[in-house]
Amino acid sequence: MQLIPCPWCGPRNEPEFSYGGEPAVRPIPAESVSDATWSDYLHFRANPKGRARELWCHSAGCGQWFIMERDTATHAIFATLKPGAAA
């Protein structure tokens, strides 16, 4: 059970959070992007082993989405970022 530092609430237990996958940039305007680009956006993820940027939501807490930088192999957490704070 990971201990996740919510950028608003502080450290909370993992069951309070839900995982939102890798942040993806939505190709816009959607109607003018190719089928291949749209398919990449919908279905393809880097799924890195090691350091990764992920979307998480403190769904059973404040309800806010945030970016978490974390090691997918060791589960070490490096940072959680409020929207806009992320570089």
Next chain:
Amino acid sequence: MTARRLSSGGRIDRSKPLYFSWQGRVLSGFVGDTIASALMANNVRVLGRSFKYHRARGIYGAWVEEPNAIVDVVLGGAHEPNGRATTLSLYDGMAVTGLNAQPSVDFDAYSAIDLFHPLLPSGFYYKTFFPNWHRFEPRIREMAGLGTVRPLANTEAFETRTIACDVLVAGGGPAGLAAALTAAEAGASVILADDRFGFGGSLLWGDEAIDGQPGAVWAAAAVARLAGLGVQLLPSTTVFGAYDHNTFALSERRATAAAGWGGERIWTVRAREAVLAAGAFERPLVFPHNDRPGVMSASAALQYLRQYAVLPGQNIVVVTNNDSAYGVAAALQLAGALVTLTDVRPTAPAVARIAEAAGVAVHLGSVVLNTAGRNGVVCADIGAADATSLRAVQRRVPADVVAVSGGWSPAVHLHSQAGGKLRWDAEQVAFLPLAARPHQHLAGSITGAESLAACLASGHAAGSAAATALGLTATVAPPHADAAQPAAPAQAYWRVPVTSARQWLDLQNDVTVKDVALAARENYASVEHLKRYTTLGMATDQGKTSNVNGLALLAEFTGRDIAQVGTTTFRPPFVPVTLGAIAGMKHGALYAPWRRLPAHSEHVAAGADIREYGGWWRPACYPRAGETAAQAIQREAAAARQSVGLFDGSSLGKIVVEGQDAAAFLNLLFYNELANLKPGKLRYVLLLRETGVVYDDGVVARIAPDRYLLSPSSSHTAGVLALLEAWHQTEYPHLKVAFHDTTGAWATFAVSGPNAREVLAPLTKIDLSAEALPHMAFASGRILGVAGRIARVSFTGERSYEVSVPSGYGASLWTALREAGAAFGITPYGIETLSVLRAEKGYILIGTDTDGMTLPDDLGMSGPLRAKKVDFVGKRSLLTPDALRPDRRQFVGLLPLDPTQVPHVGAHAIEFRDGKRRSRGWITSACHSPALDRSIALGMIERGRELAQQGAEVELFHLGKIMKAKVTSPVFVDPAGEKLHG
């Protein structure tokens, strides 16, 4: 002579005798006994039968390492089907029986299997019974099994707790006590857990002194001091799992009269720092026929002597490859046994003097070559440690116990579960941690410490390190124990080099040295393969004693070093944990919160058949006396079409969307255009996922230019709200809009049918005429004097009014509507009835008629895609080649040619192509329609709309039978919508 209780000593209360039964025979023990110690004191030798060969099995260990003594225990209403006799306290009135034997462990008919052991090597079952395992499995399971679960009511009290602390110390032996004292004195909040009944570990049966006091006395004083410092002391508590970020799972056995026998409590502990001081397991020393009852761990023999005052045997042979067994031999000899010690090492260690002074006969460079005895050892053959034949016997001695010590394996389980790596230490002959995990500290045996002084020092160091990591300063000096004589190194000795006889590694699963050799020959060279092929270490003891011997032999047989072979993966739980304890109180009525409708009591009083729908308890229908649910559904549906029905729709979602950008935001989210919806109007909408798949449908009301009310499906309300939040926060944070779920605040009742207006009109001044309140419009006003809202919307196809009032008024409004409608025969109808009414009208149910592939056009809703100019969630996915394929499955109606036959939901429409049967789609809803008095169905069929226009027939296939049906429009009742709008 055999095992017996001594007249003094031990931690038992001789003034409190207990009576229990073993295989129906009444025996006695004392308070302080375990089941195993009481059985041993009564000289019971055979407690069970092995898994595969059904060989007699006796007590081997004294605690959780026990592979053999698994018993069935009944006490009062509680039943433990696989109790470990070595860890369960004895209680008055316990009924204990052995397992895996017919008719009993003393005479087991299946033991004849052992005669065929040459035919039953590793992999026998795979090689013999596959691929037809299912035919043989029932019989094999009966022969090789553990306890039987009885369908008794669960009388056990389970609960769970979650807690945080500065330092968790796992293990309350000398090292753990030293660590806990150091950390607690420094000011840390400490939890100390030990799986035994009390703290002290090996101090409870050892001879050594700490700070000038006997070890057990020092331990008691340390526990008192810890209690004074506010340390949470958890005896009888096993730390069974280590998880991410220093989370630990603990199982506390609350075996007190007050808590109820068998009560178990699971603790989830988040520790800033953790000290792992779980001690070590003594390994067996493997020799031919080492599985007979009477062969036991040397340290276990000492524990029975010191803890329970039971002398396990009279003629005892000790077999060892290390120093630790010498003290055991001396203690057993001084307690009255006649002890012979064989040490595989050729030269005498310094500790030999202690044993010899006690009168033990010591034979160096020797080992037990064989044992004999039916249902237990009666004699042992001693020969040279390098003997290659069973006949190389130097002396045969009478023996009722062979106490073995093959060295020590530190309990590295928690370290490994947490992701820690291990290294093979050739000097210690053991796997030890490479380095502690972050925020974890190692203490005692796991550091390689052998002497008490070294354990205390490592415990103090671990406690200090934990305190330092917390920003605290350790203040106390380490406890002092006299430095022991330098130990002679253990000798790696994994088996007697004899090949003509079976030598057991895993006593419970009957894995022998030959099985490992066979696995190696068949190229199961990976330790994980070895484990699964031979089942080594897969029994309920998880190989706590046997694994390292097996790994060493695999190394030998594959010509490798044991370090290269490595270990299998350590996974929680460390000991078996009752599933009920993990569930805790989360079962039955407490499993999830029940949501009840505001008029729940009125529904119950009206005879409703209440069922659970997506977390809500809702009426399925309202059967009258003598009526089945199916009959009630037909009656209620007909009443709603003929006069008027009343439906409680309070569970329908009500999400308020508010803000200056509410219209713009909803237009980006929903499939349908919402910016041009006029205040006071409703619109039926779909919400898609980015893949274009229909996620939900519902009705949106525009209450004001900057205020909408969404009504998602009852079970999708939380999901829709989460989806709105996710899109707003991650993609459109610049839009000023907020969401609020008001579902629970409102009671909503649908009055539906030709007489709906007449029923409702007397209760409100809101104008209900078709002109003032047409279909898909709403009006606010007072209903029975209460501020509320009436929406003209229908899920039945009849003229319908959805009346909403604050939920506290729901019950009285329900009653008033029933009274107002009495003259029209108003009929309450449930959700199953609604499902029939909506099917007659061809209205979809999300998740019933749609699935994870359904796009809006498949449902015949393609208008918004063509008309709506702005981008919205999922739009691009509706323009892909797959979405535009002409042969997609489409939502249609189906009329079986035999109107009395209702097709099965899930039945496929089939056709033959190239001689092969293939599916053209399937039935999603089907029922008998009271309006048409015939069967109807809805389904998703390839090119369905085209087929409907042609009036084509399809063949529906279900369980080998074919039913023909005509494809039609999905709207069976009032296709022009005259009833709806009237």
